[in-house]
Amino acid sequence: MxxxxxxxxxxxxxxxxxxxxxxxxxxxxxxxxxxxxxxxxxxxxxxxxxxxxxxxxxxxxxxxxxxxxxxxxxxxxxxxxxxxxxxxxxxxxxxxxxxxxxxxxxxxxxxxxxxxxxxxxxxxxxxxxxxxxxxxxxxxxxxxxxxxxxxxxxxxxxxxxxxxxxxxxxxxxxxxxxxSPLRPDHFVTKKIITAACRISQNKSRNLSLGNINIERDxxxxxxxxxxxxxxxxxxxxxxxxxATGQSHTLKEFITIAFNTLNLHWEEHVEIDEVLRRPTDLQIGRANPAKANEELNWKAKFGLNDIIENMIEDELVSSFKSPTSYL
Structure with a gap:
């Protein structure tokens, strides 16, 4: 072993x-x-x-x-x-x-x-x-x-x-x-998913974000x-x-998340300049060809699948007791 x-x-x-x-x-x-x-x-x-x-x-x-x-x-x-x-x-x-x-x-x-x-x-x-x-x-x-x-x-x-x-x-x-659903709340992706789910349940109204035009894989x-x-x-x-080899803007991420919950993100997202970093990467793009070829590895999930899985878990978790994992 x-x-x-x-x-x-x-x-x-x-x-x-x-x-x-x-x-x-x-x-x-x-x-x-x-x-x-x-x-x-x-x-x-x-x-x-x-x-x-x-x-x-x-x-x-x-x-x-x-x-x-x-x-x-x-x-x-x-x-x-x-x-x-x-x-x-x-x-x-x-x-x-x-x-x-x-x-x-x-x-x-x-x-x-x-x-x-x-x-x-x-x-x-x-x-x-x-x-x-x-x-x-x-x-x-x-x-x-x-x-x-x-x-x-x-x-x-x-x-x-x-x-x-x-x-x-x-x-x-x-x-x-x-x-994934295990992302800490201070990461922007989890922050978006959590906020969108809370808005869909009428537990919140708005979401404050910084630069939503960044592009990531x-x-x-x-x-x-x-x-x-x-x-x-x-x-x-x-x-x-x-990496997946496919990049998307944070605005796309937000749009997919809110659309999945039948919401219009423009009605809820506020841009707060305070949330911008001193320096930030605007574009992140990857070429994972070496891993694809030598490791015989390729990403199985695209952005839509990832967001849907995170939303599903967030909605299920919102109905569980806060101490259910303790």
């Missing part, structure tokens, strides 16, 4: 990855900073919390990281931890850098010190590219435009250097935007965790862009 350690198991991707790996027959260790007090609500929603070995691990602490790796001796480590909000990274740049790039460096060093044949997956980000009018592929130059993107770019090059210098099996998945998170796993099963470690 293979053993996998997921850092950041309580998040959207960590929860879906844990479920996927369990289905593949793995013994899964899920790490969070404080496993004793964390609610693990996403793991409860997926009904897998009791199937995991939950541990406390702070990857910004090298000693703690090395100790856990030597104790568990995992075959694979998936680093999905770290501050993940672009907007919040402008307010917390030091926390973002430490949790993303320092945490990644500690994992690389701990694997090197352990002398164990551990494979490492690092969660990269399309934010590293900046604007991508021409669809980005694995050779596109980085132009990060936020503290979050800078931290992710740093982690990418750390891993690239350790892979070359120490012959580690380490790879980065450069993931474009991917959504949105995928389905459960699809993307399968791509993470496939990257770790290759003979040689490589970095891959994971």
């Amino acid at each position: 293979k053993k996998a350690l997921i850092c950041g198991v309580s998040g959207q991707d960590g929860s879906y990855l844990a479920k996927f790996l369990l289905e593949q027959g793995y013994r899964v260790y899920g790490a969070s900073r404080d496993a004793q007090t964390s609610s693990f609500i996403n793991l409860r929603k997926l009904d897998i919390k009791d199937e995991l070995n939950l541990i406390s691990l702070n990857i910004t602490d090298f000693g703690n990281t090395l100790e856990c790796i030597n104790k568990i001796k995992p075959d694979e480590i998936y680093n999905l931890a770290g501050q993940s909000s672009v907007r919040l990274s402008f307010e917390q740049p030091h926390e973002t850098h430490e949790s993303v790039s320092t945490g990644n460096l500690n994992l690389l060093e701990a694997i090197r010190f352990s002398n164990l044949p551990i494979k490492l997956y690092n969660a990269g980000s399309s934010e590293c590219f900046g604007d991508t009018i021409i669809p980005a592929d694995e050779s596109t130059i980085f132009h990060p435009r936020s503290p979050y993107a800078i931290a992710k770019a740093t982690a990418f090059w750390q891993l690239d250097n350790y892979r070359e210098a120490y012959n580690l099996y380490a790879c980065t998945g450069i993931l474009f935007n991917h959504e 949105w995928g389905w998170a459960p699809d993307y965790v399968e791509a993470m796993w496939l990257m770790m099963q290759q003979d040689q470690p490589k970095d891959y862009i994971i």
Whole structure:
């Protein structure tokens, strides 16, 4: 039985990855900073919390990281931890850098010190590219435009250097935007879905947003965790862009969401300039051909499917008790 350690198991991707790996027959260790007090609500929603070995691990602490790796001796480590909000990274740049790039460096060093044949997956980000009018592929130059993107770019090059210098099996998945019902409320996509559902139920009236003309490639998170796993099963470690290859504006996202609920978004959406970021990416486009060909992976869900699934879950959840997952 293979053993996998997921850092950041309580998040959207960590929860879906844990479920996927369990289905593949793995013994899964899920790490969070404080496993004793964390609610693990996403793991409860997926009904897998009791199937995991939950541990406390702070990857910004090298000693703690090395100790856990030597104790568990995992075959694979998936680093999905770290501050993940672009907007919040402008307010917390030091926390973002430490949790993303320092945490990644500690994992690389701990694997090197352990002398164990551990494979490492690092969660990269399309934010590293900046604007991508021409669809980005694995050779596109980085132009990060936020503290979050800078931290992710740093982690990418750390891993690239350790892979070359120490012959580690380490790879980065450069993931474009991917959504699901497990998205936290502060992400704009979940904010739109929640607000639209509340408006349809007469529980709210308006939704305030910033720049709705941005363009992104949105995928389905459960699809993307399968791509993470496939990257770790290759003979040689490589970095891959994971995306649908189709981009849409946020205005399109809003229109589809509100139309699905028989609403007119223009009657409810207010543009608030305060919500604009200091710097923002206008266009995000991807070319996932390498993953399509070498991993035999392709996104299964388009934007309409993603939005419909998120709305369905939101409407069902609104009728459940707030403590039903506790």
